[in-house]
Amino acid sequence: MHPVRRQRLLLVLFVVVFSSAAIGLVVYGLRGNINLFFPPAQVVAGEAPVGQPIRVGGMVVDGSIERSAEDLSVRFRLTDYSGEVPVVYTGILPDLFGEGQGAVASGVLNDNGVLEATEVLAKHDENYMPPEVAEALEQSGYDHSGVPK
Amino acid sequence: MWSFLHKLGSPPWLYAISGSILRWLLPLTLLALAAGVVWGLLFTPPDFRQGNSYRIIYIHVPAAVVALAGYYVMATAGAISLIWRMKMADVAMKAAAPVGAALTFAALFTGAVWGKPTWGTYWVWDARITSMLLLLFLYLGVVVLYEAYENKEAAGKACAVLSLVGTVNIPIIYKSVDWWYSLHQPASIKFTGDSTIDPSMLYPLLLMICAFYALFTCCLLLNMRAELLQREARTGWVRKLARGGE
Numbered sequence: 567m568h569p570v571r572r573q574r575l576l577l578v579l580f581v582v583v584f585s586s587a588a589i590g591l592v593v594y595g596l597r598g599n600i601n602l603f604f605p606p607a608q609v610v611a612g613e614a615p616v617g618q619p620i621r622v623g624g625m626v627v628d629g630s631i632e633r634s635a636e637d638l639s640v641r642f643r644l645t646d647y648s649g650e651v652p653v654v655y656t657g658i659l660p661d662l663f664g665e666g667q668g669a670v671a672s673g674v675l676n677d678n679g680v681l682e683a684t685e686v687l688a689k690h691d692e693n694y695m696p697p698e699v700a701e702a703l704e705q706s707g708y709d710h711s712g713v714p715k
Numbered sequence: 716m717w718s719f720l721h722k723l724g725s726p727p728w729l730y731a732i733s734g735s736i737l738r739w740l741l742p743l744t745l746l747a748l749a750a751g752v753v754w755g756l757l758f759t760p761p762d763f764r765q766g767n768s769y770r771i772i773y774i775h776v777p778a779a780v781v782a783l784a785g786y787y788v789m790a791t792a793g794a795i796s797l798i799w800r801m802k803m804a805d806v807a808m809k810a811a812a813p814v815g816a817a818l819t820f821a822a823l824f825t826g827a828v829w830g831k832p833t834w835g836t837y838w839v840w841d842a843r844i845t846s847m848l849l850l851l852f853l854y855l856g857v858v859v860l861y862e863a864y865e866n867k868e869a870a871g872k873a874c875a876v877l878s879l880v881g882t883v884n885i886p887i888i889y890k891s892v893d894w895w896y897s898l899h900q901p902a903s904i905k906f907t908g909d910s911t912i913d914p915s916m917l918y919p920l921l922l923m924i925c926a927f928y929a930l931f932t933c934c935l936l937l938n939m940r941a942e943l944l945q946r947e948a949r950t951g952w953v954r955k956l957a958r959g960g961e
Contacts, residue, residue, distance in 0.1 A: 574798040586883040601896040602841040623896060660835030662764060670898055687834045692903040694769060694912040696760030
């Protein structure tokens with residue numbers, strides 16, 4: 567290769583490698599802040615700030631949803647299978663919200679460790695299948711990612 | 716091999732060869748797009764949880780995949796034009812930017828439309844969506860930066876550097892759902908291991924991804940041809956073309 571072109575090639579590689587390294591370090595430094603939500607285990611361990619707006623994400627515990635008879639308020643618990651956070655929320659929930667499904671609640675953690683949510687979003691997982699397949703999996707005792715229950 | 720590369724640097728040859736590629740690739744692309752849309756929208760089962768709203772996957776995923784791949788096309792063309800000063804690489808880089816921007820916008824827009832009924836919100840600032848928005852700005856940045864320079868050679872260099880620096884964003888977008896907690900779900904199509912999407916839904920999706928790659932190629936070539944004609948407007952072969960000769 568012509569020496570001038572070789573020099574330009576090295577310059578291009580230098581630009582790509584060093585800008586990637588610089589941005590990689592920035593992203594690595596900010597890794598905690600890039601997460602959209604706290605997992606329940608971190609909230610239970612006291613790593614999430616109390617009295618400040620945060621998001622908590624996890625699975626809605628089976629049988630934990632209690633709806634109020636008078637208004638739209640609802641309470642449920644979020645889990646990541648190593649910690650549980652109770653959530654209270656008043657408002658309309660997304661269609662995909664349900665027990666055993668992922669959800670992300672944003673709100674303020676009170677002194678009793680309860681998240682007073684102002685917004686609840688449903689988190690969809692990566693499993694896509696027709697209803698018949700889901701039913702068949704259910705009957706043979708597997709969950710929707712093909713893992714035995 | 717070398718003579719082919721040399722010919723690629725010749726505008727009339729590139730114009731002619733891209734014309735003959737488009738003659739069969741363009742109808743094939745439209746056919747594949749039509750087949751994929753009909754298959755995906757009418758002949759696939761609904762999802763067990765999302766019902767019919769999941770069908771936006773047939774536009775959303777192909778647009779996003781090709782938007783990421785298209786960025787590498789743009790950045791590679793930029794690197795070639797920096798190192799070998801190949802004019803046609805500069806043309807390719809300039810031509811790729813608006814196509815990539817359109818695809819990125821399509822991915823963001825369809826994602827927002829799907830997000831409202833599924834998540835309960837149009838937009839959330841999670842790692843995947845934010846880095847995808849950054850990709851849109853990088854594409855638009857290249858488009859705008861090119862036009863900002865009076866001197867087109869300087870414009871090409873500046874855009875090539877910008878697109879090379881931006882390549883770091885591509886693996887970040889791709890891995891964002893695995894590295895951080897995000898609202899966006901991880902990939903359903905897996906290169907290693909079983910995909911977590913049913914085969915009856917997967918095959919039309921793969922067809923649509925191929926169709927979008929072909930669509931990107933068609934748009935890239937059409938843009939390059941338009942740019943070539945504009946740049947070479949004063950040369951003999953374009954004048955001859957304008958008079959109706961091949």
